[in-house]
Amino acid sequence: MVKQARRREIIRAGTTVEQMVRAISDMIVTGALLPGAKLDEVSLAVRFDVSRTPVREALRELGAMGLVVREPNRSAVVTNVTEAYLHSMFEAMAELEAICAKLSAERMTVDERRALELMHRGSMRLVHAGAQEEYSAYNTEFHTRLYRGAHNDHVFEMVTWTRARLAPFRRAQFRLPGRLAKSYEEHGRIVTAIMRADAAAAGQAAYSHVEIVSDASAVFATAGKRRARDA
Amino acid sequence: MVKQARRREIIRAGTTVEQMVRAISDMIVTGALLPGAKLDEVSLAVRFDVSRTPVREALRELGAMGLVVREPNRSAVVTNVTEAYLHSMFEAMAELEAICAKLSAERMTVDERRALELMHRGSMRLVHAGAQEEYSAYNTEFHTRLYRGAHNDHVFEMVTWTRARLAPFRRAQFRLPGRLAKSYEEHGRIVTAIMRADAAAAGQAAYSHVEIVSDASAVFATAGKRRARDA
DNA sequence: CTTCACCGTTTTGCATACAGATGCCGCTCG
C-alpha cells in the first residue's frame, strides 16, 4: 500500500476508472470472464494497481450497464441470464437490426452506401478462404456501418448496448460449417435492399439475419449453480 | 463530520447509494432538477447526510444511465442533449412503442387484453373532465401495460430507459387543448388493433401515437450556456 | 477597454482506515 503511494510519485501509474471499465467489459465481452465469474474488489484493485475506491466505481458502472450483477454485501458477478432473458435479447437485437437496416435504406448518404457495398464485395474472399477470424472482424464492421447508417444516435446506443450484452453468449458464431457463406449471403440481401433504398426489404432481411438462439447451455454449464438464481 | 459519525451510532441515518440513485433520478425525471443543473458532490453528500464516497458511486451510476454527464475533474451535470439527439430519442421511442404494440397484439394473454381494454374505457371520463394529472397517470399505466404485454424483458428495459431519458423533455405534454382527446383516441386505435390481434395495425398506431417533437427550446432556455457544449 | 497570466479557493480523484455483514469451519450437543 505504501509501495503504491511511492510508485505513484514516480510513474503516473494506476489506471483510471474509465480504463478499468473498458478493460473489464472487454474481458466480459470477449469471454475472458465467463458469466457467473466473481469479481472481488481487492483482487481487481491489486490487478489494476489502484485502491478499492475506483474499482468499486467501475463495478457500479458495469452494473448499471448490465454487464455485472451486484447484490448488497456480495461480490459483483458477471451477469448470467436466464434462457428466457437471453431469448428476449436476441429478439430485441433482431428488431433493432431491422430498424437500423430500414433507416439505413432511407438515410445513408451516397458515400455510405458505396462504402458498404465495396466492403461487402471485398470480403467475399474471406468466405471462400474460410477465414473465421477475419470474417468476424468484417462482420462487426458491416453491422456497425448499418448502425451508423441509421443516423439515429439513440438507436445506435441501444443496439451497441444490446450487442455488448449479447456478445458473451454467441462467441462460437462462425464455427459451424456453412455459417460463413450463409451469413455473407444474408448480408448481400441487406446490401441490395439498401442500395435500392427499399426500406421494408432491408428491415426484413436484417431481421431474419439475426439467429435467435436461446440455447446457451455451453455458457450456462461453466457458470454452474449461479444459473438458477439470476431469474 | 464527526457529528455524522456520532449520529450514525444512534439512528441508522444516511441513505444508501441505491436510495440516492432513485432520489436523484426522480428529481431529474420529474423536472425538479433541470437539464444543465450542476450536481456537486459535497452538496449532495450534505443533503443526504452521507460522505462523498457513496455520492460519487451514485453519480457514476446515473452517468452510466445517461441521466447525468460526467467529465473528468468536473461536476456532474444533468444531461442536456442537442436537438438532434432529442429527435433521435423520440424517433427511437416511436420504434420501440411500435415493437411493443406489435408484440402485445401477438402475445398478450386474454387477461392482459381484457385489463387493457377495461382500463382504457374506464378512463374516458378523465378526458371529458379534462383531468390532466389523472390522465397522465392513466397514460403512464397504459403504456406500461403495452411494454409488459410484449413479453420481452430486454425490450422492456430499453423502452423504460428511453422513456426515463425522455421524461425531462416532455413534461407539458397534456397542457395543449385537445391533446387529451387526441391521445385517448389514439390509444383507442391501439387497443382495438390489439384486441383483434392485428400486429401490423397495432404497431402503426403506436408509432404514430408518439409525437416526435425535437423542439425543446423551453428546457434549453433554462439550461443556459451549457447547451452548446453537450454535443 | 480588452486580454492574459497568476494565485487562492473550491472541487474532484484516489488512498486509506474502520465498521458491519457474510460465509466458513470446527465444535458441541442431541
Next chain:
DNA sequence: CGAGCGGCATCTGTATGCAAAACGGTGAAG
C-alpha cells in the same frame, strides 16, 4: 453420525484525508 451454533476470517460499505486539477478574481500589460 448429523444438526445447530459460535467464533474467526474475509469482504463489502462508508468516512476521512490528501494531492491535483479546475474555477474565479485581480492586476498588469498591450
